[in-house]
Amino acid sequence: MFHLELLVVGLIWGAMYAMMALGLTLVYGLLRILHVAHAGVFALGAYAGVLTANATGSLWLAVPAAIGVAAAVGPLIYRFIYAPMLSRPPYVALIASIGLFIAMEDGFRLLFGPYGLPFDYNPWFVTTYSLGGISLNVVQIAMAVSTLVLAGAFGVFIAATRVGVAWRATVSDPQMAQSFGIDPVRVRYLNFAIGSAMAGAAGLLVGLLNNLVEPGMGAVVSYKGLAIIVLGGLGNVPGAVVASLILGVVESFGTVYLAAVLDRDAIAFAVLIAVLLIRPRGLFAPAR
Amino acid sequence: MRYSHHTPSLVKGLFLASAVALGGAASAADALRIGFHAPLTGFAAGDGKSSSLGAELAAEQINAAGGCDGRMVELVIYDDQAKADQAIPAANKLLGEGVKVAISGSYSGATRAAAGVFQKAGIPFISAYAIHPDITRTGDHVFRTSFMGEVQGRAGAKFVGEMLGHQRIVMITLNNDFGQSLATGFKQKAADFGIEIVSEYSYSIKDRQFGSIVAGVKRDAPDAIYASGYFFTAGPLVSQLRAGGVEAPIIGQEGYDTQHFIDIAKEAAEGVMITTSLDRDSEDPEMRAFIDAFEAKAGFPADMVAAATHTAVRVMCDAVARAGGDDPQAVRDALAATKDFATATGRISFNALGEIMKDVEIQVVKDGAYRHFASIHDPELLAPPSE
Numbered sequence: 251m252f253h254l255e256l257l258v259v260g261l262i263w264g265a266m267y268a269m270m271a272l273g274l275t276l277v278y279g280l281l282r283i284l285h286v287a288h289a290g291v292f293a294l295g296a297y298a299g300v301l302t303a304n305a306t307g308s309l310w311l312a313v314p315a316a317i318g319v320a321a322a323v324g325p326l327i328y329r330f331i332y333a334p335m336l337s338r339p340p341y342v343a344l345i346a347s348i349g350l351f352i353a354m355e356d357g358f359r360l361l362f363g364p365y366g367l368p369f370d371y372n373p374w375f376v377t378t379y380s381l382g383g384i385s386l387n388v389v390q391i392a393m394a395v396s397t398l399v400l401a402g403a404f405g406v407f408i409a410a411t412r413v414g415v416a417w418r419a420t421v422s423d424p425q426m427a428q429s430f431g432i433d434p435v436r437v438r439y440l441n442f443a444i445g446s447a448m449a450g451a452a453g454l455l456v457g458l459l460n461n462l463v464e465p466g467m468g469a470v471v472s473y474k475g476l477a478i479i480v481l482g483g484l485g486n487v488p489g490a491v492v493a494s495l496i497l498g499v500v501e502s503f504g505t506v507y508l509a510a511v512l513d514r515d516a517i518a519f520a521v522l523i524a525v526l527l528i529r530p531r532g533l534f535a536p537a538r
Numbered sequence: 539m540r541y542s543h544h545t546p547s548l549v550k551g552l553f554l555a556s557a558v559a560l561g562g563a564a565s566a567a568d569a570l571r572i573g574f575h576a577p578l579t580g581f582a583a584g585d586g587k588s589s590s591l592g593a594e595l596a597a598e599q600i601n602a603a604g605g606c607d608g609r610m611v612e613l614v615i616y617d618d619q620a621k622a623d624q625a626i627p628a629a630n631k632l633l634g635e636g637v638k639v640a641i642s643g644s645y646s647g648a649t650r651a652a653a654g655v656f657q658k659a660g661i662p663f664i665s666a667y668a669i670h671p672d673i674t675r676t677g678d679h680v681f682r683t684s685f686m687g688e689v690q691g692r693a694g695a696k697f698v699g700e701m702l703g704h705q706r707i708v709m710i711t712l713n714n715d716f717g718q719s720l721a722t723g724f725k726q727k728a729a730d731f732g733i734e735i736v737s738e739y740s741y742s743i744k745d746r747q748f749g750s751i752v753a754g755v756k757r758d759a760p761d762a763i764y765a766s767g768y769f770f771t772a773g774p775l776v777s778q779l780r781a782g783g784v785e786a787p788i789i790g791q792e793g794y795d796t797q798h799f800i801d802i803a804k805e806a807a808e809g810v811m812i813t814t815s816l817d818r819d820s821e822d823p824e825m826r827a828f829i830d831a832f833e834a835k836a837g838f839p840a841d842m843v844a845a846a847t848h849t850a851v852r853v854m855c856d857a858v859a860r861a862g863g864d865d866p867q868a869v870r871d872a873l874a875a876t877k878d879f880a881t882a883t884g885r886i887s888f889n890a891l892g893e894i895m896k897d898v899e900i901q902v903v904k905d906g907a908y909r910h911f912a913s914i915h916d917p918e919l920l921a922p923p924s925e
Contacts (some may be wrong), residue, residue, distance in 0.1 A: 251757075252754070252756075252757045253751060254754070255753040255756075256750050256753055259749035259752075259753060260750070263747065263749070284540055317906075339570065345601075356579060359579065361586075364583030364584040364587050364588075365580075365769075365770075365798045366582040366770060366802075367800075367869065368773070368801045368802045368804075372804075374779055375686065375777065376805075377780060378781060385782060385783055387781050391748075398689055429656070432775065446749050456746075456747075458772075459746075459747060459778075460746040460747065460773075460774040460775055460777075461774060461777050461802050461803070461804070462746065462770065462774055462802045464770060465583070466580070466581050467746075469581075469744065470744050501750075502749065502750040503750070505739070505745075505750045505751065506739065506751070506753075506754050507751050509713075509739060509740045509741070510740065512712055513740070513741070513742040514741070514744075514745055515742060516746065536874065
């Protein structure tokens with residue numbers, strides 16, 4: 251029973267990581283940029299959510315606010331930060347991304363204070379359901395369900411729609427795709443909008459789960475997200491999801507059984523190192 | 539980054555420049571400049587803000603009352619991000635600014651690092667609320683105006699085992715200097731107070747999600763939980779324990795001691811008890827005056843961190859006044875001779891190691907605020923080491 255509960259907790263953590271890692275791996279697959287500032291978008295979604303919820307008293311309004319703000323800001327980051335640097339070596343964009351992330355963290359701290367913002371009213375956190383003896387609150391259920399729905403919808407979108415085909419074509423060969431009349435810039439905007447929307451949703455859910463939205467909340471997911479997309483094979487979308495779930499479960503058991511030796515983040519990186527020793531390209535093949 | 543207390547640094551720079559140009563000893567040159575480092579950015583920026591506000595309040599009050607031995611107090615504040623590797627350059631910059639006395643408004647890691655710098659430079663240094671035992675062992679210029687971690691841990695054991703009568707305890711320990719020294723003290727005395735430690739979980743300061751620990755605590759079904767943390771970890775931890783159906787009493791420490799903890803945990807915070815040095819219901823005029831003045835200045839209720847830096851600034855000023863100036867050696871000797879000095883966190887006297895001895899306050903969260911629950915007066919149990 252206890253182990254089943256740890257497994258469920260781990261899968262929920264994994265779902266949270268997956269929502270973050272999807273956007274990261276999409277950007278990497280398309281532009282070969284490590285989008286560190288994605289974690290800033292995650293925190294931005296959380297801030298948009300908590301400010302809306304506290305202003306209106308409605309958590310339901312917080313959802314579109316978090317997703318909408320994040321989905322709007324992601325493409326702007328592409329337009330004003332990455333697009334001018336695409337002809338430069340990839341580390342230039344990486345440095346810009348790290349700089350943007352630090353600026354966003356400190357911006358949140360200056361604008362909304364160093365103490366963080368709790369939700370005034372968070373019924374989803376205290377409403378719990380018991381499923382087979384394991385009690386889960388609505389936020390945890392929402393985390394798992396939204397990851398399933400978003401990842402599923404994304405899979406269908408990629409496989410079965412015209413835009414999805416254009417996307418895949420652009421990822422695998424941008425020049426060829428362009429000569430067939432696909433506009434790669436539109437694909438990039440779409441990419442940033444979708445990835446950022448997921449990060450915004452994840453930020454809101456994590457904020458609800460902690461009942462606290464803080465300036466530095468993106469820090470942990472930023473480097474863990476990078477570990478996950480390496481683990482899953484850079485740019486590989488299903489790989490990132492599987493790697494997220496594995497990491498979540500390993501952390502859940504690890505925080506109980508290994509905490510005396512390794513802390514939670516060390517566990518994540520120990521797994522990463524172990525996998526890379528055996529499979530240097532990650533669990534699954536990288537994109538392309 | 540440098541933050542000036544009185545005037546924007548540009549304005550002050552011009553003022554200092556003109557003072558030098560005129561060749562006269564302007565009043566700014568006479569100010570008592572107290573070096574102060576705190577985490578103004580980074581994960582601990584909340585506590586850094588409270589600690590700076592507490593210190594600034596003390597400086598304002600001292601200045602309004604005519605200054606420290608007739609000199610205006612000016613805080614020279616540097617950011618250390620609560621990191622040891624940032625605290626050393628911050629301490630060196632303070633030395634470069636020529637401060638002759640210094641205070642830490644930061645956490646244990648940063649304070650231990652800075653203590654070495656100030657000790658080597660012969661500058662008297664007070665740790666306001668960093669609790670690691672090695673801080674005062676750095677040398678004879680280092681003092682601490684709050685409880686050592688171990689002392690507070692021992693008080694926690696007495697409170698849980700003897701006063702509340704709980705036996706089967708789960709420990710949830712924050713894995714840093716703060717949590718570990720509390721856990722050490724708690725474990726030292728646990729058996730003496732009839733406590734059996736069923737299991738101990740640990741978490742890192744970056745963790746906010748405790749699902750696996752909650753599952754473990756449910757399995758252990760303890761009589762009570764002794765959990766260390768700061769408001770930003772303890773808030774989520776306590777909320778998640780209660781939302782997961784854990785009903786055992788939770789005992790925390792001074793890291794919880796701020797209204798922000800209650801704002802995060804809300805109903806889940808009700809009944810949480812902590813060991814600390816700030817008594818919200820105190821009749822003591824010093825404590826009352828601080829609690830009221832802080833809320834008026836900050837716009838939110840006083841917390842332990844602010845009370846601690848307020849105390850440290852006042853203790854330092856008292857020593858400077860008795861030393862008749864800020865000669866570092868004279869101030870050090872005056873600090874060491876501090877006797878029964880009344881502050882917002884109780885009466886301060888130092889032992890040979892620079893540690894204080896005072897009662898531990900127990901506060902409980904009731905109707906969304908910290909209230910008095912008990913005081914532990916036990917000189918034998920609470921005696922800090924003297925070497």
